[in-house]
Amino acid sequence: MEKEIISSRQFMIITLLFSIGTAILIIPATIAKAAKQDAWIAAIIGVAISFLLVKLYISLGKRTPSLTFIEANEKILGRFLGKFTAIGFILLTFLSSGELLYFIGIFMKTEVMPETPTMAFALLFSIIIVYAAFLGIEVFARSAEILFPFFILIFIVFAVCITPQISFDNVQPILETPKKFLLYSIIRFMSIFSFPLVVLLMLFPSVVNVQKSAQKGFYIGTIIGGIVLIILITLCILVLGPSNTASRTFPSYALAQRISIGNFLQRIEIIMAGMWIASIYIRTFMYFYASVIGVAQLCKIQNHRPLILPLGLLMIGLSQIIHPNIVHSNVYNNEIWPIFSAIFTVILPLTLLIVAKIRKIDGNSQGENSNENQTNNNNHAQQDSENNSHNASEGDSHTESDSKNDAQDENKLELESQKGNKPNENDVKIDQDTNDH
Amino acid sequence: MTLFILVITSIIAFAFIPQLKKKKETKTIITFSIILLFATAINIGIALKLKIPSPLDFITFIFSPIRDLIVSLTK
Numbered sequence: 001m002e003k004e005i006i007s008s009r010q011f012m013i014i015t016l017l018f019s020i021g022t023a024i025l026i027i028p029a030t031i032a033k034a035a036k037q038d039a040w041i042a043a044i045i046g047v048a049i050s051f052l053l054v055k056l057y058i059s060l061g062k063r064t065p066s067l068t069f070i071e072a073n074e075k076i077l078g079r080f081l082g083k084f085t086a087i088g089f090i091l092l093t094f095l096s097s098g099e100l101l102y103f104i105g106i107f108m109k110t111e112v113m114p115e116t117p118t119m120a121f122a123l124l125f126s127i128i129i130v131y132a133a134f135l136g137i138e139v140f141a142r143s144a145e146i147l148f149p150f151f152i153l154i155f156i157v158f159a160v161c162i163t164p165q166i167s168f169d170n171v172q173p174i175l176e177t178p179k180k181f182l183l184y185s186i187i188r189f190m191s192i193f194s195f196p197l198v199v200l201l202m203l204f205p206s207v208v209n210v211q212k213s214a215q216k217g218f219y220i221g222t223i224i225g226g227i228v229l230i231i232l233i234t235l236c237i238l239v240l241g242p243s244n245t246a247s248r249t250f251p252s253y254a255l256a257q258r259i260s261i262g263n264f265l266q267r268i269e270i271i272m273a274g275m276w277i278a279s280i281y282i283r284t285f286m287y288f289y290a291s292v293i294g295v296a297q298l299c300k301i302q303n304h305r306p307l308i309l310p311l312g313l314l315m316i317g318l319s320q321i322i323h324p325n326i327v328h329s330n331v332y333n334n335e336i337w338p339i340f341s342a343i344f345t346v347i348l349p350l351t352l353l354i355v356a357k358i359r360k361i362d363g364n365s366q367g368e369n370s371n372e373n374q375t376n377n378n379n380h381a382q383q384d385s386e387n388n389s390h391n392a393s394e395g396d397s398h399t400e401s402d403s404k405n406d407a408q409d410e411n412k413l414e415l416e417s418q419k420g421n422k423p424n425e426n427d428v429k430i431d432q433d434t435n436d437h
Numbered sequence: 438m439t440l441f442i443l444v445i446t447s448i449i450a451f452a453f454i455p456q457l458k459k460k461k462e463t464k465t466i467i468t469f470s471i472i473l474l475f476a477t478a479i480n481i482g483i484a485l486k487l488k489i490p491s492p493l494d495f496i497t498f499i500f501s502p503i504r505d506l507i508v509s510l511t512k
Contacts, residue, residue, distance in 0.1 A: 095492060119483075180511055295472075301465045306453045310472035313449070317479035321489045332493055339500045339507070 004207055008214035010141035013148045014282065015200060015221025020228055021283030022103055023192045024276045027229065028236040028251040030192070030334055035185035036242040037170060038177040040234040042185040047226030049186070050194035053346065054222050057198055058215050060349050061205040063356045069201040069290075070297045073348075076356045083298065085348055090294040092344045093199060094311070097287035098318030099329075101126060104280055105319060106326065111253050112270065122319040129285050130312040133292060134305065137207060140285060147278045154275045159231055161259045161268075166238045191338035193229060194222065196283075198345040202290045249326060252276070288315060438484040446477045 006014075028039070035042045064072040070089065074082035104125050105118030132140050200218070208214040236245045236255055245251045256269035292311055296304035323329040356362075450473060457466050482489050 095496070099493075183511070295468070299464060299468050301462070301468065303462075303465070306457060306465055306469050307472065309449045309453070310469055310476050313445070313480065314472060314476035317476055317483055318492070320483045321479070322491050322493060324491065328491070328493075332497065335504050336493070336497050336500050339503050340496055 004137045005209050006138060006141040006203070006207055007209045008211075008217045010145055011200075011203065011208050011214050012217030012221045013144050014141060014203070014286070015197070015218055016225045017144060017148065017151065017279045017282040018200065018286050019193055019197060019222055019225035020279045021192075021196070022100060022276075022280055023189075023229055024232060024252060024279055025103070025107065025250050026333070027189060027192055028233050028245050028255075029248055030188050031185045031233060032237065032242050032245040032251070033185075033334075034181040034188070035177050036181075036246075037172070037237055038175060038182065039185065039237055039242065039245075040171070040230060041175070042182055043189055043226075043230045043233045045182075046186045046189040046193060047223070047230060050190060050197075050222055050226065051219070053190075053194050054197065054218055056346075056349055056353065057201055057204070058218060060353050060356070061201055062211075063353070063361055065205045065211065068203075068206050068293060068297065069198065070294045072201075072352065076352050076359065076361055085344075086294065086298050089344050089348070090291050090298065092341060093287045093294065094291040094315070095318070095322070096196070097284055097291060098315050098322045100280055100284040100287065101315060101319035102322050102329070104277070104284075106323075106329075107250060107253075111250060112273070119316075119320060122316055125281075125284070126312055126316050126319075128281065129288050129315075130308055132285050133289055133308045133312070137203065137289065140289070144282055147282070151275055151278050154272060155228060158256065158259075158272050158275070159235065161261060161265070162235055162239055162255060164261065165258055166235070168238065170238050170241045187338050188334060191341050192333075193226070195338075195341045195345040196287075197222065198349060199286050199290045201349075202286075202293055288312070439481050442477060442480045442484060446473060449473060 031039045031042055060072070064075060067075060070086045073086045073089070076082065077085060101122045102118070105121040108121045109116060109118050132143065204214065204218065205211065232252055232255075236251045239255055239258055240248070240251060244254075248254050253269055253273065256272035257267070259268055259272075260266045288311070292304050292307055295301075295307055295311065301307070323332070450470075453469060454466060457469070479489065
């Protein structure tokens with residue numbers, strides 16, 4: 001099977017839309033339930049802490065530059081234990097993909113088409129996802145690139161149109177919430193916004209074109225996604241008020257229904273719904289793709305394509321049984337999901353990083369890279385120019401970008417070894433930081 | 438409905454298994470068949486309106502002691 005490569009700009013867009021994902025639909029309700037009118041403060045703190053998590057993921061990704069997260073598990077933790085944690089991770093991603101299908105179904109059923117069964121939406125939506133999985137990650141990345149400008153355009157229109165309705169009485173009094181509830185809402189916010197970013201480790205080191213700028217893309221994608229969510233939560237609080245926001249299942253949809261400019265431009269919420277359908281599509285696909293690749297790599301299968309249809313069929317079934325009702329889903333998302341996901345998305349990467357440090361797995365021990373040492377110097381000069389023009393050339397030339405990627409890995413490793421202890425110090429700092437939280 | 442699901446399953450099976458057999462990928466065939474059978478069983482169960490427990494109930498059962506611990510710690 002040929003290796004698929006995406007550019008770092010596409011990776012940034014995937015990060016952005018993935019981090020927004022379902023959060024855009026349900027997070028104002030969950031965060032306003034605990035933090036009331038201070039929800040926006042909780043969101044800002046949550047986005048700030050998310051940077052530490054992204055740093056953790058990047059430094060873990062750097063340790064295993066050519067492996068996905070599942071392979072890294074097996075390499076770092078050893079065969080048996082690594083398989084065990086990998087199964088847990090696949091369970092997390094696969095259950096989440098089923099859950100997101102449930103979300104899209106229940107959203108369409110409660111808000112848009114009340115008499116259509118959720119199975120219809122789940123079936124139609126999963127056909128798109130299965131098709132995208134068949135075409136592979138490159139095609140998906142290009143589709144994300146197409147969706148991105150529409151997403152931003154709709155979001156800006158949305159934010160501008162709702163501003164006449166703002167009333168600042170809703171955010172007062174500021175900072176009245178007890179610290180305990182603020183902490184809860186920060187954790188709930190992060191569990192939906194930034195914990196799942198670990199799924200992107202299935203893409204980040206191994207299929208990205210230029211790793212250095214992809215790291216920047218990881219940060220930029222997270223911060224833009226965070227800003228979008230902060231704006232959305234603030235608007236929900238400002239327009240709907242904290243108690244109204246908390247009692248809605250899909251507050252941002254209720255927010256879109258309030259849009260009314262001169263009693264003329266009204267009821268445009270379904271256009272707004274296009275925004276979150278796009279972001280949920282990105283997120284569901286990433287979860288599904290991660291579980292397909294995960295199962296294939298767990299069973300050491302070369303070609304993952306035959307597994308897509310059975311897993312898709314299983315995902316449709318899962319979406320119907322995963323939550324019997326909306327109360328079940330609320331309880332799960334607010335109480336169990338933060339713990340369940342924290343184990344596999346915060347504690348597991350942290351353990352992997354520490355174990356990799358102890359076992360001295362630093363990316364240097366990759367056998368296949370040693371062959372390219374001779375060609376490496378030749379590529380050195382070309383690379384600066386290629387970095388600038390990689391967007392133009394990617395996609396057209398598989399083999400070229402492939403060798404480019406490998407060569408860049410090698411360069412990065414060289415740089416790291418020249419620096420000596422410096423990256424290690426950084427890692428220690430990260431460990432301490434994340435332990436503090 | 439059950440028949441429809443069975444038809445879809447057999448189409449998927451007939452589309453993939455002969456190809457895989459030609460390439461002699463036994464491991465893929467086994468994984469493929471296990472997942473496909475499981476998926477078919479669940480979908481038929483849904484079509485017959487059987488009560489299938491949610492897999493999240495199991496996860497809730499595992500993690501609720503930890504939740505109770507965290508709640509009691511932050512009180």
